[in-house]
Amino acid sequence: MDGTAPSGEGWFGGIDRDDEAAATAAIRDGTADAPDDWPSRAVESGFAADENDYYEILHDATMAATRAAVQEHGRSDVQQLQRVVRAMDDCERVANELAERVAEWAATLFGDAGTGVDYCLGLAERDPDPEQRRVVELARRVRDLDDEATALRRSIERTAPEVAPNLAALAGPVLAARLVSLAGGLETLARKPSGTVQVLGAEEALFAHLRGHAPSPKHGVIYTHEAVRNTHPEDRGSAARALAGKLAIAARADHYTGERRPELDEQLRERVATIRARRDDADEGAEGGADR
Amino acid sequence: MSDGLPDGVERRPFDGRERLATRGSPVYGEPTDGDWRAWDASRSKLGAMLSRGLDTGLTGGEPVLYLGAAAGTTVSHVADFAGPTYAVEFAPRPTRDLLDAAAPRSNLFPLLKDAREPASYAHVVEPVDAIVQDVATRGQAEVALRNRRFLADDGRLLLAVKARSEDVVADPGDVFERVLEDLRSGYEVLATERLTPTHEDHLAVVATPRTE
Numbered sequence: 001m002d003g004t005a006p007s008g009e010g011w012f013g014g015i016d017r018d019d020e021a022a023a024t025a026a027i028r029d030g031t032a033d034a035p036d037d038w039p040s041r042a043v044e045s046g047f048a049a050d051e052n053d054y055y056e057i058l059h060d061a062t063m064a065a066t067r068a069a070v071q072e073h074g075r076s077d078v079q080q081l082q083r084v085v086r087a088m089d090d091c092e093r094v095a096n097e098l099a100e101r102v103a104e105w106a107a108t109l110f111g112d113a114g115t116g117v118d119y120c121l122g123l124a125e126r127d128p129d130p131e132q133r134r135v136v137e138l139a140r141r142v143r144d145l146d147d148e149a150t151a152l153r154r155s156i157e158r159t160a161p162e163v164a165p166n167l168a169a170l171a172g173p174v175l176a177a178r179l180v181s182l183a184g185g186l187e188t189l190a191r192k193p194s195g196t197v198q199v200l201g202a203e204e205a206l207f208a209h210l211r212g213h214a215p216s217p218k219h220g221v222i223y224t225h226e227a228v229r230n231t232h233p234e235d236r237g238s239a240a241r242a243l244a245g246k247l248a249i250a251a252r253a254d255h256y257t258g259e260r261r262p263e264l265d266e267q268l269r270e271r272v273a274t275i276r277a278r279r280d281d282a283d284e285g286a287e288g289g290a291d292r
Numbered sequence: 293m294s295d296g297l298p299d300g301v302e303r304r305p306f307d308g309r310e311r312l313a314t315r316g317s318p319v320y321g322e323p324t325d326g327d328w329r330a331w332d333a334s335r336s337k338l339g340a341m342l343s344r345g346l347d348t349g350l351t352g353g354e355p356v357l358y359l360g361a362a363a364g365t366t367v368s369h370v371a372d373f374a375g376p377t378y379a380v381e382f383a384p385r386p387t388r389d390l391l392d393a394a395a396p397r398s399n400l401f402p403l404l405k406d407a408r409e410p411a412s413y414a415h416v417v418e419p420v421d422a423i424v425q426d427v428a429t430r431g432q433a434e435v436a437l438r439n440r441r442f443l444a445d446d447g448r449l450l451l452a453v454k455a456r457s458e459d460v461v462a463d464p465g466d467v468f469e470r471v472l473e474d475l476r477s478g479y480e481v482l483a484t485e486r487l488t489p490t491h492e493d494h495l496a497v498v499a500t501p502r503t504e
């Protein structure tokens with residue numbers, strides 16, 4: 001690689017002092033069998049004016065190289081998270097599809113047939129007659145997929161807070177992982193304006209709207225968040241906007257500093273409470289406090 | 293140099309209690325008094341060695357190699373009183389915080405490297421007067437031996453050995469004996485001291501390279 005010091009030379013061998021990329025590569029990838037009095041050698045070779053100058057360059061170079069290396073590891077954590085989210089979604093989707101098939105089939109064989117994955121979990125435990133064997137086996141595959149989805153979810157719950165502590169706290173680990181995954185990475189998510197975060201995952205609805213045959217989508221995957229779901233339908237747009245705003249800030253905090261900012265949780269809670277209170281007041285005015 | 297402390301390290305009162313302190317920007321929420329910041333000996337094995345009066349040979353201003361820097365709690369204090377300070381850590385997550393500690397310290401050089409592979413940083417690190425090692429993983433003597441090449445002939449190895457990192461079940465005393473025996477193939481051991489109660493299960497070792 002360019003700028004990498006050959007063995008036996010200092011990291012600065014053959015590189016230009018102003019070439020930050022070369023310095024980063026040299027620090028990260030270079031090697032030497034033994035240390036040497038690098039500060040003196042750097043001054044002798046004309047790389048640095050004096051030792052203080054050398055240490056200044058070294059500080060910048062080690063900071064840049066180490067920051068780059070840390071970020072690279074962060075990116076591979078994010079990629080791992082994306083894979084796990086997709087695998088979990090696949091397991092859940094396939095489990096549901098198979099469960100439908102099982103329900104249809106079981107209805108012809110069992111008097112008490114139900115539907116859904118939960119029904120399959122029960123059916124999987126039965127000791128089947130020969131003609132029921134295939135459908136019970138199928139139910140067992142549903143159970144296996146369901147187990148795997150649960151294991152994948154656990155893994156997301158463990159890793160999302162490490163990769164994106166603020167986002168995971170505000171959105172919950174799974175939604176956080178979904179947002180990162182849909183954006184194609186934490187860095188790209190951190191760069192998105194909150195309006196885009198709000199509709200992430202609603203791309204199809206958005207295209208329909210742009211083509212002129214659908215209303216503008218108010219929310220994408222974030223509609224699964226309690227702040228949106230448990231808000232009066234007419235206020236969900238406001239709730240989604242408020243939530244998306246805080247999530248965008250959380251993603252930036254996670255990408256740029258990685259530091260947890262607990263005040264964001266509180267701010268979100270307050271914004272949502274305000275939106276809901278407005279509705280309650282309005283309802284009271286119009287309907288004299290009648291139940292909805 | 294008074295009471296065996298290197299220049300730049302002092303005992304100063306914080307909230308009425310004498311504590312070690314160095315001058316520099318705060319890193320981990322430690323109490324400060326003007327430029328001085330308390331060095332929490334219960335969170336730092338080197339801090340514990342100094343506060344117990346162990347002869348570390350540190351004088352202040354010398355080049356130091358620090359192995360196992362983690363988030364920079366201890367190495368930030370080292371950089372406050374030492375000269376060029378090279379901080380090696382191989383776990384990316386704590387290294388994020390190490391970068392924050394190093395940003396305002398122009399003599400602290402963070403390196404995301406494996407201390408078992410000194411060739412991967414020998415092109416950056418100069419010969420040093422002291423190696424501080426706190427890696428808390430299996431093979432602690434081996435790490436010290438491999439890094440001996442960085443240490444001046446009359447330099448000091450300041451090592452914190454964690455017994456449980458070597459062997460979870462064995463008696464710590466036996467584990468320490470084994471580590472010391474391995475260490476003696478390249479170092480002369482000058483002093484040892486158990487760091488109980490602040491660091492249960494840890495032995496502090498001061499050693500110097502053996503010259504044949």
Ligand SMILES: C[S@@+](CC[C@H](N)C(=O)[O-])C[C@H]1O[C@@H](n2cnc3c(N)ncnc32)[C@H](O)[C@@H]1O
Binds near residue numbers: 405
């Ligand atoms: C007990 S912690 C160090 C705490 C730190 N010395 C302080 O007082 O602030 C041990 C650190 O050594 C690191 N470590 C373990 N093996 C290592 C190796 N082979 N190379 C570099 N770092 C290592 C671990 O990742 C961990 O952060």
